[in-house]
Amino acid sequence: MSFVKDTKEVFRETGLHFRTGVSYMLPILLIGGLLGSVSMLGTNSDAEIWKVLKHIGEIGMSFFVPMMAAYIAYSMADTPGLAPGFIVGILANETQSGYLGALLGGILVGYITFMLLKIELPKLWQSSWGMVIPVVSTTIVSLFLVFIVGPPLAIMMESMSVFFSNLSESGGAALGGIMGILGGFDYGGPFSKTQSTFATAAMDLNVFTPLGITGAIVTIPPLGLCLATFLSPKLYTKTEKDYAKSSWLYSLIAGFTEIAIPLAMNDLIRATVATVAGCLVGGSIAGFFALELYTPVLGIPQWFFYNNIYVYIGSVVSGVITTALLVNLLKSISNRDIKAIEASEESI
């Protein structure tokens, strides 16, 4: 029966649906975070405009959780999933289960809607069935959230929040180190996203250190690998050197880990060891000094929203230098045949 096959399909693609939800959530975070941060400039002013900006920012920040749940469900069940997703997301927000609740709720409501759509009824009933589906799936998942998973999730979020607000220096460094390992590991893949998702979840609790750590480590892999090609050009192919020349500035401006991929691709293991080490160093420093970032933006705009720009610069620079030196050391003791790689690149 196609039921089993479809279920498998939709679950195998959970990652895709989750990413879709996050993709639609990013702009709302940007708007909310940016306006909220801008309004901080007017803390000492009485002008009405700052209050309005602050309020708009707050709307954005309170809406990103439902937005994500809605579009996870939308990605799974198409249009019939959208409304249930929003309702479940708002509910998750209100019952204090927050980001995690919305993630779970969005996936569940999307899945149930999707499965209900598969039911085939006699023609007479089929058209009205379409109107019933969202109501049924919303009811099931909402009740489930409120009565079964809601309370434990809320306690979990609460204890997370307490844990972070009492984070010691060494605890912060350990947190930064772990996030660094994840962030440096796969250049914007699932591990990096786990760490940035976690940072966003923490921001939902008004804890900004994880986001600060994420912000600090995100540019370390590309900058580190670019710097490495400048330090010892002998160890790199012409394509890699050309790419590094044009992309270091881009990584500074736009701030993406993904920019590192072409530089790491040909020599994945050594590059990954180096970027993990670099991010570990950078993340630990950022965590130790409790670096906070108030807005989930990347690149240059970040610079204005750190609580301490010197910590940011310090952690990035030390991470970048670690990465560059380590990758060159590893490459110099290996026998990577540059000429052969260049030759194969030309023959393509």
Add this chain to the structure above:
Amino acid sequence: MKIALITSCMAGIAHSKMAATALKKEAEKRGHQMSIEEQGGHKVPVKLKPEEIEEADIIIIAKAVTISGKDRFKNKPTLDVSVNKAVRKPKEIMDKAEELYNNIENK
């Protein structure tokens, strides 16, 4: 042959662009024409024109997030791949695309 490519990634800034560049380069090397649409959270969408879709022999979708407007390609032979694979192995994907195209032609 003519190819219409749709790429998508989470933020719409890095992966979608890289996949599009890699596939386009490979396609041009093999003498195919390619029109591109990139999608993602922060991206200003440049939609494929209806006639570009109409003219295309096959559609390649390289996605990391669900693409919007999937209905447009309903009746077209479609190759569905992940955006990561498109960045890393554009050759493999173009091989598959050519195979798909040949299968249709031979029918």
